[in-house]
Amino acid sequence: MKTLYEKKVVKFGGSSLASAEQFVKSANIIKAESVRRYVVPSAPGKRFDGDTKVTDLLINCYNQSVSSGDWEATFDKIEERYNDIIKGLGLTTDLSGEYAIIRKALAEGTTLDYTASRGEYLNGLILADYIGYEFVDAAEVIFFDENGKFDASYTNTVMAQRLSGKRNAVIPGFYGSNPDGTIKTFSRGGSDITGAIVARAVMADIYENWTDVSGFLMCDPRIVDNPRPISIITYRELRELSYMGASVLHEDSIFPVKIASIPINIRNTNRPEDAGTFIVTSTDGYKTDDIITGIAGKKGFSVIRIEKDMMNSEPGVGMRVLKVFADLNINFEHIPSGIDTMCVVVNTDDVKGREYDIASSIQKSVNPDHIHIDNNMGLVAVVGRNMAGQPGTAARVFSALARKDINIRMIDQGSSELNIIIGVDESSFTRAIKAIYKEFCN
Ligand code: ASP
Numbered sequence: 001m002k003t004l005y006e007k008k009v010v011k012f013g014g015s016s017l018a019s020a021e022q023f024v025k026s027a028n029i030i031k032a033e034s035v036r037r038y039v040v041p042s043a044p045g046k047r048f049d050g051d052t053k054v055t056d057l058l059i060n061c062y063n064q065s066v067s068s069g070d071w072e073a074t075f076d077k078i079e080e081r082y083n084d085i086i087k088g089l090g091l092t093t094d095l096s097g098e099y100a101i102i103r104k105a106l107a108e109g110t111t112l113d114y115t116a117s118r119g120e121y122l123n124g125l126i127l128a129d130y131i132g133y134e135f136v137d138a139a140e141v142i143f144f145d146e147n148g149k150f151d152a153s154y155t156n157t158v159m160a161q162r163l164s165g166k167r168n169a170v171i172p173g174f175y176g177s178n179p180d181g182t183i184k185t186f187s188r189g190g191s192d193i194t195g196a197i198v199a200r201a202v203m204a205d206i207y208e209n210w211t212d213v214s215g216f217l218m219c220d221p222r223i224v225d226n227p228r229p230i231s232i233i234t235y236r237e238l239r240e241l242s243y244m245g246a247s248v249l250h251e252d253s254i255f256p257v258k259i260a261s262i263p264i265n266i267r268n269t270n271r272p273e274d275a276g277t278f279i280v281t282s283t284d285g286y287k288t289d290d291i292i293t294g295i296a297g298k299k300g301f302s303v304i305r306i307e308k309d310m311m312n313s314e315p316g317v318g319m320r321v322l323k324v325f326a327d328l329n330i331n332f333e334h335i336p337s338g339i340d341t342m343c344v345v346v347n348t349d350d351v352k353g354r355e356y357d358i359a360s361s362i363q364k365s366v367n368p369d370h371i372h373i374d375n376n377m378g379l380v381a382v383v384g385r386n387m388a389g390q391p392g393t394a395a396r397v398f399s400a401l402a403r404k405d406i407n408i409r410m411i412d413q414g415s416s417e418l419n420i421i422i423g424v425d426e427s428s429f430t431r432a433i434k435a436i437y438k439e440f441c442n
Pocket residue numbers: 013014042043053055056119173174187188189190191192
């Protein structure tokens with residue numbers, strides 16, 4: 001097939017490599033374009049509802065090895081998963097030596113990270129064999145520093161050098177190595193990050209992330225039936241939406257490709273004909289009439305309202321209030337304020353049981369007239385690059401909510417006009433999202 005791109009990095013998620021049948025689909029996708037040169041696999045995921053991901057089996061194995069010592073039966077199941085894939089693909093790959101090394105490590109007391117990482121490692125060996133690409137162990141090209149932090153610059157140098165002479169390679173996702181050579185994993189879902197790191201190192205034209213959905217939807221399908229897909233979204237919009245609860249991609253996987261302005265294309269292995277969602281730095285050249293790009297939301301917020309007469313003429317009140325939260329190590333989300341009031345919106349989980357400490361510290365620090373704490377607020381974010389400079393967007397959001405008799409407890413709009421955030425009672429949260437979707441997306 002002819003394509004505009006010269007070099008692609010393609011990452012396949014667990015569901016895309018869960019069985020021999022899924023391997024065949026993924027391999028067909030890789031082979032359909034010769035520019036799909038660098039492949040990052042996850043470990044085998046669930047084959048059906050109620051199935052267990054290999055990474056979870058490995059974690060169970062580790063836990064059993066430290067508790068009862070009874071891990072062998074679980075490891076037998078893992079071997080069976082891989083052997084089924086190998087057999088189903090008609091390969092002669094022999095992983096018995098690899099299994100023996102992992103079994104020995106478990107018997108002698110290895111780490112959780114090493115054990116969990118073997119899911120990607122073994123899957124990478126099979127995939128490399130199946131598609132005839134060279135296997136490059138992630139432990140040799142992805143590095144963490146002595147504080148356990150991902151070392152982006154050293155990784156980029158080594159990975160770029162290692163892959164520069166290679167036409168094709170399979171680099172397993174999810175892990176790298178510590179300075180002492182031991183294995184360290186990213187957080188769960190971290191193969192997305194590996195894909196982004198590889199894309200940056202080889203300066204790919206695009207990072208294709210193959211999963212089991214055809215990209216992002218404009219809102220949560222558990223709230224709105226069949227929401228429309230998003231064809232193009234900017235990194236900044238995506239960050240706003242993911243922060244507010246939308247998830248498809250590991251959040252940290254954005255940064256390596258964003259730095260290098262490499263677009264991400266989320267694609268569906270089971271429907272390769274769908275274009276999916278493009279995540280881009282700038283939408284220049286892409287036109288859309290949609291005013292909003294997506295709607296996301298989260299429940300579980302509390303509002304701490306501080307009232308003090310003449311607050312507006314007393315410098316430093318805001319700073320002292322926020323210092324209380326910083327000293328108590330509580331993150332705040334928003335700080336809507338009035339002339340004599342200041343509200344601090346926080347996650348309820350972060351303040352539960354600490355209300356007395358918070359109130360007494362604020363009392364000492366700014367001596368307010370009243371302090372109230374209200375719980376059960378949901379935040380809804382309406383996100384869209386096209387809202388900027390478009391009069392009437394906020395009015396449409398508010399009218400849609402008013403028509404459904406939904407009370408707005410808080411409003412926050414950043415001056416970039418990229419999003420409007422609305423606080424509503426948790427009891428009206430779902431209705432609020434449906435009403436806004438209907439107003440803009442139907
Ligand atoms: N296999 C790992 C997990 O299940 C990493 C990944 O799939 O991205 O979290």
